[in-house]
Amino acid sequence: MTNPRRLESYVCGRWTPGSGQGQTLRDAATGEPVAVIDSAGLDFAAVLAHGREAAGPKLRAMTFHERASMLKALGLALMAQKEEFYAESLHTGATRADGWVDIEGGIGTMLTYASKGRRELPNARILTDGEVEPLSRDTSFSAQHILTPLQGVAVHINAFNFPIWGMLEKIAPTLLAGMPCVVKPASQTAYLTELMVRRIVGTGILPEGALQLICGSVGDLLDHVTEQDAVTFTGSAATGRKLRTHPAVIANSVRFTMEADSLNAAILGPDAVAGTPEFDLFVREVAREMTVKAGQKCTAIRRVIVPRGQIDALVAALDERLAGTAVGLPGDEGTRMGALASLDQRDEVRARIRDLQAAAEIVAGDPDDVRLTSGDAGQGAFMNPVLLHAAKPFEAAAVHEVEAFGPVSTVMPYDDLDEAVVLAQMGRGSLVSSVFTDDPKVAEEVVLGVAPFHGRVLIGNRASAKSSTGHGSPLAPLVHGGPGRAGGGEEMGGIRGVKHYMQRTAVQGTPRLLSAVTGRWIEGAEAQQGVHPFRKSLAELQIGDQLVTATRTITREDVEHFAHFTGDTFYAHMDEASAKANPFFDDRVAHGYLIASFAAGLFVEPNPGPVLANYGVDNLRFLTPVYFGDTLQVRLTCKEINPRENAGHGEVRWDCRVTNQKDEVVAQYDVLTMVAKEWPLPEA
């Protein structure tokens, strides 16, 4: 008999064993003891205080780009050790393919956040949210929404099914926001999370206290959460409700994000009859969702909503496919589906199938008779896929309420698309649903009908058959969460997920002082003129450095030359009578792009210098028509500077305002450039 590993918690800078007897955790497939878990004796108030005091200030002192680089280094270090995680993952009952979702899916999510942090966030410590709101006519009083990291700790309480992804998808946006984390994995599979946290701590990449781990019960931890902390929870609705209504959570209005049971649906479109590519894709997707991770996926398809006339064909096709799913030891090459997380979990799934049988009959698989290609059904939590059929789905309350968290789905008929939509809605809020159709009208009707009840909707058809990421894969750039019984929470969604750990504040004041707060020049703030700002490297350039150019008068010849040169002979530039008939113009007007081009001609500094490239413009607006004889002038102001980590340059955003002789703004936009950190460029 193997000697089970005694798990430790990583708290207050030390690996700490529990002081009690502990609970033995068993291999899902063999029943062998793997680990002993226990958190008795931990001082949970001290854990929260350590995160807040030791790590919070260090994380907040870093910029988004520094935190993103930290996540990248960590992700790469973990990826290099992935085989160790795969080996440990087998104990959870997961096959290599299941492990890929958890391990490489989790590390990939962290790396996506690292990349998004560098590409989509400024190299700064606060975020601005939206545009400046001018609050006075003379620009002496304005407002800007900003986001700053919460100064507490994010407590992440996770489910047993994704011991790695569940941790990494939450800590990546949290750390990017600048907030320390305490992770509490579900006990059943905590040994895999513990192993990864050991490796994370071993890299020394995170500031001490940025990640703490509790293996075992969280004891009285929630009694100590404050208004600056956040709690996220993934697991059963019952536990979620209990934690959400914890007195300290309520008293301190602690941000609480919950992801609980979800009766995700897949709808077969009326056009997707047997013989179409969509029908075949649907069969493959339902079977895959039932069997990946042995159906222990929060996004798995639980309800299969099918045109009445296609039920028989679908059940036959699914039966054939599921019968061919080899169930056995997760490490065996031939195994397609491994074990459930534990024998208790299998008992739980069998009990839930009995609940479902009140409203549906089993049409494929037998929950009690296990057919294996390897392993021992008495020792391992094996189970074959079970398909049910609810002939009267509007009367079958259980199929819309009971989540059997295993390889279990229920097929049900609909007569018209409205019915299909209502059936999907009867899940009362789900993480994801999908519709398989090649008909644009079906796609529109289903998506509009089900979207308010879902965090994500996937449309499957022949054109995306190869590229689709599938119904069940939450992706870092996309929202993961759902309303109602799915918990009402939202995770990931790219940078949206980072903002969950930050406070949005409207700051009002005079532009000079607002600009000092945000590190961004805004209209009305002071500006300084002198050397042409394009002659300044990042070492010299400052927010508010400004150039007011010479003027240029637009002539009819300019406009006609531009029109013929570019081919843009739109009537408003060329035909006086038609231009005058246009409600927006009094006469022929200059091209907007001519104005932008002349503006560049006015502000550019032509000699080789620190400005390396112009990579675009943002928010370009032509605000006032420019007629022949109008005189243009440009005011270009350095608005935002983002030096890149580990590169010799950075991005500079310039406020560009083009005015006419009456001082009316004719065009307004941000010019985006790459500027060298030093000039002349250092020798390579």
Ligand code: NDP
């Ligand atoms: P639980 O709700 O029991 O556990 C989820 C997490 O909460 C675990 O980390 C658990 O720790 C922790 N927890 C439990 N009680 C408390 C408490 N009083 N205070 C603080 N933390 C607590 O769910 P399970 O993981 O056992 O799964 C049960 C069911 O939940 C599944 O069968 C399935 O139906 C559903 N589920 C849904 C998921 C989804 O995303 N939709 C994902 C996973 C499960 P510990 O393990 O130590 O008890």
